[in-house]
Amino acid sequence: MKPTWDIFCTVVDNYGDIGVTWRLARQLVAEHGMAVRLWVDDLQAFLRLCPQLDPGAAQQWQQGVEIRHWPATWPGAEPAQVVIGAFACQLPDGYVQAMAQQPTPPLWLNLDYLSAEDWVQGCHGLPSPQANGLRKYFFFPGFTEQTGGLLREASLLPRCQALRQTPGERERFLGGLGVQPQQGARLISLFAYENPQLGNWLDVLAADAQPTHLLVPQGRILGDLGAWLGTAQLPVGALHRRGGLTVQVLPFVSQDDYDRLLWSCDFNAVRGEDSFVRAQWAGVPMLWHIYIQQENAHWDKLEAFLVLYREGLSPAAGQALVELWRAWNMDRPMGQAWAALQPHWDEVREHARQWQAAQAARPDLATRLVQFYRNSL
Known part of the structure; x- marks a missing residue:
């Protein structure tokens, strides 16, 4: 039995x-x-x-x-x-x-x-x-x-590796969501609670010389996104361009497809607990929007994770990463923090891979x- x-x-x-x-x-x-x-x-x-x-x-x-x-x-x-x-x-x-x-x-x-x-x-x-x-x-x-x-299924990391290494697999998955990123664009997923710092971050992305394609599954952040775009209508498939930034609204996808979305992106902004863990398994730079608690009790939880997560980073890269997470969660200038992280991008990307491997062990x-x-x- x-x-x-x-x-x-x-x-x-x-x-x-x-x-x-x-x-x-x-x-x-x-x-x-x-x-x-x-x-x-x-x-x-x-x-x-x-x-x-x-x-x-x-x-x-x-x-x-x-x-x-x-x-x-x-x-x-x-x-x-x-x-x-x-x-x-x-x-x-x-x-x-x-x-x-x-x-x-x-x-x-x-x-x-x-x-x-x-x-x-x-x-x-x-x-x-x-x-x-x-x-x-x-x-x-x-x-x-x-x-x-x-939480980590036995097949999770092999499936992630297969999507990234099989020719055309990533493009087929994104195409199924109606996503066709331009050559050289940084692909970012955004799944978050309401956040007053979103517009500040998007201003910097739009002004950046490197193009960015922002993928936003249906969720609570759409209200702030619509305010920045100047529209209350953001149906699935909506595509908006401003400067070097392309914003695209995606449907609410299944758990398996959300995993694939995280694997397909260069940077993932996630929220809560389940998405937070899945982003770590994606092994790329990430940003966590922690669930807000009364009297900002969630800040202690955020800081405790950052103490662990920044281990192995250089002091400068670690501080830049910490300030980005604090800006997003503590209503500080997000655009400034994002710009400060860019010189350390390669190091932070490699660190995300190392963190994934250490947790998978x-x-x-x-x-x-x-x-x-x-x-x-």
Whole structure:
């Protein structure tokens, strides 16, 4: 019998939470032979990532994963052997009671948000005894050996390499999105939250002697983009040129196609957690728009990652990279920071490749979760 896993996901920010849990569920099934149920409270948001999904079905199977709608009124279900509450979501009371009644209690894991902060290493894997006698363990994704690793399917980097090395493959993929970049243009993807610094950055790109082709999938940044372009109408396929900058609006693509988009670009601006990790696997320079928290608590998380990520860069290149990320996330002059990074472009590009290789040398998140489960037996 295959070990059974239940993953619970509350969709908080449209796609980040479900994006991570959907990738994880598929990998546990495909690579580790687990039987996985993914409980999701918002199937409509899930539909954007999995177009084959039936948003009205209480139960269905997609890519080997059993998808269950998690309604406000708990329908009841026998607990799995491994139970994951993603991102501190609260499991149904009835389910927790059923867990406590099992002859062998399930392994209960709280899969937390990704962070590079120092305290994460000390908390990863620790138990949290519950009043009903169950134990819940903290499981933190991360960038060091003392954490739970990053999501990475076994085929991910080989597929990235194949797209880049197979003649015409990159062009075929971009052509399928209606993208035909001009010769010598720097290709940049932009997926971000609202940002007042966007116009300042675009002004510099438009004035640059090197042409830039900016690819913007549908999302929250389109309002700021439209304000800079002077239009409220930015349908999919919209193409605008200003100086050396070409701006093109793309459709909201599947997870696999978003990976291919990141692999196809020379620079990726990403947001949240799922896209942030995928951009690191692309191995090219990147910019992270971190999810905003009250009282700017997210800045500590940003700075903690930058401490790790800048290791190996020269002081000048490291400082330029840090100032770019701070400008984007702290409402500072973005155009000035972008211009200051350009003299260090080759070094930052090589550093992105080295970071990708270093992270790929560590076990991935799904593998570490399975190891944790087997060690608990």
